[in-house]
Amino acid sequence: MDNETRLRHWRERMEVPLFAASVVFLGCYAVRVLAVDLPQGWRDTFLALTYAMWALFVVDYAVRWRLSGAGTSYPRRHVLDAVMVALPLLRPLRIVRIYESVQRRHAEAKPRLALYARVIAYSGMSAVLLGFAGALTVYAEERGAPGATIKTFGDSVWWTCETLTTVGYGDVVPVTALGRTVAVVMMAGGLALLGAVTGSFSSWLIQTFTLEADKEPPGTPPEAS
Amino acid sequence: MDNETRLRHWRERMEVPLFAASVVFLGCYAVRVLAVDLPQGWRDTFLALTYAMWALFVVDYAVRWRLSGAGTSYPRRHVLDAVMVALPLLRPLRIVRIYESVQRRHAEAKPRLALYARVIAYSGMSAVLLGFAGALTVYAEERGAPGATIKTFGDSVWWTCETLTTVGYGDVVPVTALGRTVAVVMMAGGLALLGAVTGSFSSWLIQTFTLEADKEPPGTPPEAS
Amino acid sequence: MDNETRLRHWRERMEVPLFAASVVFLGCYAVRVLAVDLPQGWRDTFLALTYAMWALFVVDYAVRWRLSGAGTSYPRRHVLDAVMVALPLLRPLRIVRIYESVQRRHAEAKPRLALYARVIAYSGMSAVLLGFAGALTVYAEERGAPGATIKTFGDSVWWTCETLTTVGYGDVVPVTALGRTVAVVMMAGGLALLGAVTGSFSSWLIQTFTLEADKEPPGTPPEAS
Amino acid sequence: MDNETRLRHWRERMEVPLFAASVVFLGCYAVRVLAVDLPQGWRDTFLALTYAMWALFVVDYAVRWRLSGAGTSYPRRHVLDAVMVALPLLRPLRIVRIYESVQRRHAEAKPRLALYARVIAYSGMSAVLLGFAGALTVYAEERGAPGATIKTFGDSVWWTCETLTTVGYGDVVPVTALGRTVAVVMMAGGLALLGAVTGSFSSWLIQTFTLEADKEPPGTPPEAS
Missing domain, CATH: 1.20.58 (Methane Monooxygenase Hydroxylase; Chain G, domain 1)
Structure with missing residues (x-):
């Protein structure tokens, strides 16, 4: 072998x-x-x-x-x-791989999700895992720091959501060097997440438009269900 | 039956x-x-x-x-x-379904809106309804909380607009656990809204480009009217 | 007649x-x-x-x-x-119409800009005009308000740039009802601007990719000069 | 000659x-x-x-x-x-040109990166160079200014990351006129960066979808390794 x-x-x-x-x-x-x-x-x-x-x-x-x-x-x-x-x-992010493998094995049993739905599912899972790992690390760093505004794990989770969606109120922010480094990784994650959401939405729209041009009934937007 | x-x-x-x-x-x-x-x-x-x-x-x-x-x-x-x-x-978000049904019934009378216009209309209606329900809930939670910055319904609406557009000044922010939970749902809504706007714009551009390549007069961008 | x-x-x-x-x-x-x-x-x-x-x-x-x-x-x-x-x-936003008319008249003399370049030009002009009108209005409202943080026209322009790009630091924010109403219009403008930039970029990429697949030399990304 | x-x-x-x-x-x-x-x-x-x-x-x-x-x-x-x-x-941004030339010379040796990968590479390099130049300039302007919140180069780099990703916490912000002018350029850079990331993601999705429609095995999303 x-x-x-x-x-x-x-x-x-x-x-x-x-x-x-x-x-x-x-x-x-x-x-x-x-x-x-x-x-x-x-x-x-x-x-x-x-x-x-x-x-x-x-x-x-x-x-x-x-x-x-x-x-x-x-x-x-x-x-x-x-x-x-x-x-x-960051390793649990590999869940996407596992998920993909499992889906492929059951490909005969049921049709796979459409591409855009899979990308949104990937983005969601990645965001949750990245957010949880990031919130833990930042909380561990910040809770004892002088002048810290992130004092409870709840604050840290709240800050994580602000960051991943690029809203950034700034009511709670990391003040330590390591906390800020983790934050930069999460901001980049937020950008990628935005890219995934808008990209898959755009892709879904173009696909729907192409089908519609072929006179088939149009799909309903995903959030409208 | x-x-x-x-x-x-x-x-x-x-x-x-x-x-x-x-x-x-x-x-x-x-x-x-x-x-x-x-x-x-x-x-x-x-x-x-x-x-x-x-x-x-x-x-x-x-x-x-x-x-x-x-x-x-x-x-x-x-x-x-x-x-x-x-x-x-969140139920009134189903207005999109109703709107779609009504449009389909009148399909013979007048041509339906182009796909991108419909998506922008859906996004707008969804944003207004989600924003109104969210502003109400956050206001109800925050108005009596100690240390709250959201004190009037006007503050709550202002905070909602900041959040849905992902601007996030942070001059007024929720401080209660339930208020922050609602805020996270609205941030996710802001992301989806961004995705809808950019996705439909991108789709509209590609459609216009394809028509232009076929030597037809190009459309005017929507904001130019 | x-x-x-x-x-x-x-x-x-x-x-x-x-x-x-x-x-x-x-x-x-x-x-x-x-x-x-x-x-x-x-x-x-x-x-x-x-x-x-x-x-x-x-x-x-x-x-x-x-x-x-x-x-x-x-x-x-x-x-x-x-x-x-x-x-x-908001009327000067119609400059896009004028620009388009002028371009069409000179269509024989020189080839028109590519679609994506025109959209970026439109977005830029619209952002500058919307921003200038908005900065003026907010400054006029805020400068005499109690507790205002926008005290000079420079602050107002700075706040406008924060808002249109959806960065939103929140160091200066409108506090009056009218100022906040104008701000909401400008946030929506920021969303549309984002949609225009990302949409045209996406469209340009797909066009370049299609040309490349046909074995023609690829274009250089616009920011690379 | x-x-x-x-x-x-x-x-x-x-x-x-x-x-x-x-x-x-x-x-x-x-x-x-x-x-x-x-x-x-x-x-x-x-x-x-x-x-x-x-x-x-x-x-x-x-x-x-x-x-x-x-x-x-x-x-x-x-x-x-x-x-x-x-x-x-801003001149080192031309590294993209050099990179492109080098890639073209080695085109026979190994296949070039896919378009979307190149755009993400360009965006990354441009963001790092623009961010470094911007962080230096803002730090040089702000460190001696009265009422400044950007006091160390670390603060300036942190502020740069906030700005380029359009998160904008606002915990540290420029207060001088020149610092704010540089900041506006970097916000525009952040918008373009967002456009590049979402645009290339969208383009990659459409390409993958087209391949999938032709019954070929789909690619794995880039963040999934």
């Missing part, structure tokens, strides 16, 4: 376990940030679990690198994988 | 009465929020009317469920209907 | 004079708002000029109504014309 | 040196703004270098004007070139 087949097998076999591990990572991180009254023993357990998951991601990356046989050019050609190892909180 | 025909008849017959009921619901809610000096007797009347309309929506949902013969899978397959029962303030 | 021909002649002959009158109107309004130290005599002159221009718009509207022979249905079918009579500050 | 050939030769030969000069210009400006403790001798050296680069841009413009043989109509027909001479900080 050559390396390429081995790599494919590894990817397929690890897809679900890695996703489960990424959810466990996010869950443990959330517990450590939110449950401040937890006994020290539990806190240590969750910390150990977090690091164990991280170690798993590193091992998976190393195995892929090895099997690819790409040498030193691998990290440059798989930048996103390296980012995922460095920032495991 | 089988159940499917009965369901269709029910939907057709109830379309207009349900829309009227949803407008009455919104009106009674608005009166109760805005007319604080109303005698208690009148307040109770409006409250009873509100609950009566709500009961009507629940009955309509139950009848549809029964006639569909879908069993326990019905709520999962008609999520939007369930949302409409839980949040009747 | 029948009424329809007369109406067309009237429109053609009045196009440039009406545009000139709308610029004079905007200019006189600007002088009255910005030059507070002007002697009373001059102020009265500019005020008279403003009203004279307004009277001209009303006369033009009346002539068109008369010549159209449409009776009471005219205002309903020419809503935008009625808005222009009620809000003459 | 006629003038047109000479002009083309000049452009080709000067492309890389001018880009290098524009990077040196930006670098020297950055050092002068950020390294306030630099000995006076070094500061003077960097200032001289800055002016030398500027002189180079002016000479290049003059040579092009001369070789074009266009007379007084040249500046009007090459507005962007004139802007680049007046605001050399």
Whole structure:
């Protein structure tokens, strides 16, 4: 069995376990940030679990690198994988991959969602996961900072929604350097989200228009249902 | 007469009465929020009317469920209907459906609006209705809250416009948990509105460009009239 | 000569004079708002000029109504014309019409701008005119209001740019009812502007992509010079 | 050798040196703004270098004007070139040109990026360069101003990210006239960036949809890895 087949097998076999591990990572991180009254023993357990998951991601990356046989050019050609190892909180975003795989397997049973509906579903899931991970990180950074306006997790979630939709009231804002760095990533996410929503809407409109030009009954806009 | 025909008849017959009921619901809610000096007797009347309309929506949902013969899978397959029962303030958004039906009936008399014009009309109506319901709810929540900046209904409407257009000055912002939850729904509405406006504009441009390429006189941009 | 021909002649002959009158109107309004130290005599002159221009718009509207022979249905079918009579500050937006006419006359001499370039030009001109008229009106309303943050015309222009681009810092915001009403119109303008920019960009991309698929050299993105 | 050939030769030969000069210009400006403790001798050296680069841009413009043989109509027909001479900080934006040229030369070796990927790459590079130049200029203006909220370069970078993504919290804002003027340019940049992101996303979606309609496997959305 050559390396390429081995790599494919590894990817397929690890897809679900890695996703489960990424959810466990996010869950443990959330517990450590939110449950401040937890006994020290539990806190240590969750910390150990977090690091164990991280170690798993590193091992998976190393195995892929090895099997690819790409040498030193691998990290440059798989930048996103390296980012995922460095920032495991973003890993659950891979849910889109899983969702796509599951949909493909059931393709015979029921027709797949239209492209625009899938993009809106992807954007929604990505926004929720990115927002949750971001709100946790910013809350963990900001709650003890002098002059902070984000004092509760509720504030942090509220700030996240403001940011992802690019509304930006500015009633609560991060003041620490790390909090602001996370915020910049979330603003970029907000832009991409806007792009996805407007792009898929535009695409859906053009598709509907083309059908209408062919004298078929027009679709109803999605929000009108 | 089988159940499917009965369901269709029910939907057709109830379309207009349900829309009227949803407008009455919104009106009674608005009166109760805005007319604080109303005698208690009148307040109770409006409250009873509100609950009566709500009961009507629940009955309509139950009848549809029964006639569909879908069993326990019905709520999962008609999520939007369930949302409409839980949040009747959003019901008037169905005006788009009514508008569409009316337009279809008069299709012979005059040509229908172009797709992009309809989408802009839908977006406008949806924004006004969503904004009005949201401004009422946020005002009702915020006016008595400690540290609130939204003190009059005018402030609430101003905040609504800031939010739906994603401008977000932040001079007046909700501070209560429920007010912020409503705000998040309105931010999502703002995103969808942006998507509708940019998407229909983009679609209109592509259509105009295609016509122009075929050597026909180009249309004038809508804002130029 | 029948009424329809007369109406067309009237429109053609009045196009440039009406545009000139709308610029004079905007200019006189600007002088009255910005030059507070002007002697009373001059102020009265500019005020008279403003009203004279307004009277001209009303006369033009009346002539068109008369010549159209449409009776009471005219205002309903020419809503935008009625808005222009009620809000003459928005009239210079018609520059797009003039520009379009001039371009069409010189169509033989040089090829017209591509559709996307024209839309960006329209959006730019509209944004500048809408912004200038809005900044003037808001400044006139806000400068004497208690608790106002817009104190100079510079503040007003700065606030206008924040609003039209939907950035909305909120460091300066209108506090009067009329100022906020104007602001809402400008937010809607900002949304339309966003739609125009993103829509034309999207359209330009699709056009470029189609050409590229036909193996022609791709265009360079507009911002790249 | 006629003038047109000479002009083309000049452009080709000067492309890389001018880009290098524009990077040196930006670098020297950055050092002068950020390294306030630099000995006076070094500061003077960097200032001289800055002016030398500027002189180079002016000479290049003059040579092009001369070789074009266009007379007084040249500046009007090459507005962007004139802007680049007046605001050399924006010059590194030409990196897109260089990038495009390099890509074209290697066209045989490897297939070019898809159109949407290139547009996102252009937008990203332009945003980073525009943001860096803007953050420097605003910081230089604001740090000494009375009542300024932008006090460190970190604040300025944070404010830049808020502005380019049109989030606009308003926790830090420019207060000087020049700072606000730069801010307006960056807001316009944010709008264009939004247009590029949403436009390319929309274009990518339509392309994917067309392929899918032809029964080919659909692409995965870019953010899904």
